Amino acid sequence: MITLQHWLVLSGMVFTLGLCGVMMRRNVILVMMSIEIMLNAANLAVVAFNKHMVPGPGGVVPPDGQVLVFFTIAVAAAEVAVALVIAMLLFRRLDTVNVDDVANLRW
Amino acid sequence: MDAVFFYAFAAAMVLTTLLTISARNPVYSAIFMVLSFASTAALFVLLNAYLIAVIEVLVYAGAIMVLFLFVIMLINLRAEEQEGLRLNPLMILAAGTFLVLLTRAVRDLGPAVQPTPNALEGSPGVLADTLFTRYVVPFEVVSILLLAATIGTVVLARRREGEA
Numbered sequence: 356m357i358t359l360q361h362w363l364v365l366s367g368m369v370f371t372l373g374l375c376g377v378m379m380r381r382n383v384i385l386v387m388m389s390i391e392i393m394l395n396a397a398n399l400a401v402v403a404f405n406k407h408m409v410p411g412p413g414g415v416v417p418p419d420g421q422v423l424v425f426f427t428i429a430v431a432a433a434e435v436a437v438a439l440v441i442a443m444l445l446f447r448r449l450d451t452v453n454v455d456d457v458a459n460l461r462w
Numbered sequence: 463m464d465a466v467f468f469y470a471f472a473a474a475m476v477l478t479t480l481l482t483i484s485a486r487n488p489v490y491s492a493i494f495m496v497l498s499f500a501s502t503a504a505l506f507v508l509l510n511a512y513l514i515a516v517i518e519v520l521v522y523a524g525a526i527m528v529l530f531l532f533v534i535m536l537i538n539l540r541a542e543e544q545e546g547l548r549l550n551p552l553m554i555l556a557a558g559t560f561l562v563l564l565t566r567a568v569r570d571l572g573p574a575v576q577p578t579p580n581a582l583e584g585s586p587g588v589l590a591d592t593l594f595t596r597y598v599v600p601f602e603v604v605s606i607l608l609l610a611a612t613i614g615t616v617v618l619a620r621r622r623e624g625e626a
Contacts, residue, residue, distance in 0.1 A: 357468045359575035360568050362509075365472045367564040369479050369498075371557050376483030378553040384488055384534060388495050391526065392479055395502055398518075402511045407575050418592050421511050421584045425593065428514075428521050429604045433611035435526050439533045440618045446537045 362403030370396035383442045383452045387435060394431050398424045467508055475501035488534045495530070496523045511584035 373396060376389025405420025446452050478498040485491040499522040506515035593601055 356574075356576065357464055357508075359577075360571060361468065361472075363568045363571075364565060365475070365505075367561060367568065368476055371561045371564070372476070372479045372483060374560060375553065375557045378550075378556070379548050380483065381548055382488060384530065384537070385483070385491055388491055388530065389483055391522070392482065392495070392498065395499060395522070398514075399502060399505060402506060402509050402514060405511070406509045406577050408578060410578060416578050418584055418589050421514050421589055422592050422597050424511070424514050425517065425589070426597075426600060426604055428517055429608060432521055432526060433608050435529060436611055436615050437618070439529055440615045443533055443536060444618060452537055 359403060359407045363400055366396045366400035366403070369399070381453045381455055383445065383454050383457075384439070386454060387438050387442070391431065391435060394427065398427055401427075464508060468505070471501045471504045471508070475505065489531070492527060492530045492534060496527050499523045499527075509584075513584050513586045513589050 370393050373389045373391075373393035376392065377386050380386055380389065401420045401424050405416070405418065408416050408420070410416050442452060445457060449457065451457070475498055478494045478501060482491050482494040482498055485494060499518060503515040503518040503523070506512075506518060
């Protein structure tokens with residue numbers, strides 16, 4: 356039987372992998388991919404919680420968790436579009452996407 | 463039966479995520495990321511979140527994946543920039559501590575929590591009923607956010623006069 360704990364451990368493992376990606380990769384695009392992976396792991400946990408929610412009045416479980424994930428995906432899409440353009444501008448100006456080379460706030 | 467699918471897709475998700483963060487070529491990373499998101503979509507189906515599973519494939523495996531691949535190809539990394547991983551014992555320690563703490567928190571949740579009997583089916587109708595009644599204001603705010611992101615992206619990416 357798959358319980359809530361199974362889902363949360365899976366979500367935690369994937370989130371930790373994303374965390375490792377953010378810390379270990381130097382390429383800014385890979386760092387962004389790792390952030391997406393962490394968002395995705397959090398989404399999985401939220402949907403799992405929704406399935407294990409105590410039913411409201413009438414014995415119905417409201418789909419609030421799934422609605423929240425819907426919003427998260429929309430915001431993630433907006434975020435990744437802007438972030439990728441910033442990465443492209445970075446490459447145009449500095450000719451690099453290595454995060455170690457971009458230590459200044461202005462140039 | 464559920465358990466078989468859970469373990470199969472969970473293993474696929476962890477494995478493809480591991481390959482995403484460790485692949486040397488960013489294009490391989492993008493491909494593995496799509497596989498990871500496809501496994502997540504399958505897991506969403508196991509959680510009865512059918513609409514979310516479809517959106518996951520459409521938005522992540524479709525739109526975001528294309529964005530990543532486009533930028534990877536525009537940037538066109540040369541060989542010397544495809545370096546390996548930066549490894550630091552402190553990072554392993556941080557990630558390990560995080561995972562241990564998280565697992566302990568999950569264990570302290572108490573006895574195994576079973577799914578709610580006759581839990582909701584995340585069909586488009588059920589979701590739309592909630593989305594367009596209780597959450598209609600956040601929905602509109604998100605649409606404005608997406609418009610702002612679109613305009614911001616276009617303005618940022620435009621080459622100004624006199625710029626190479």
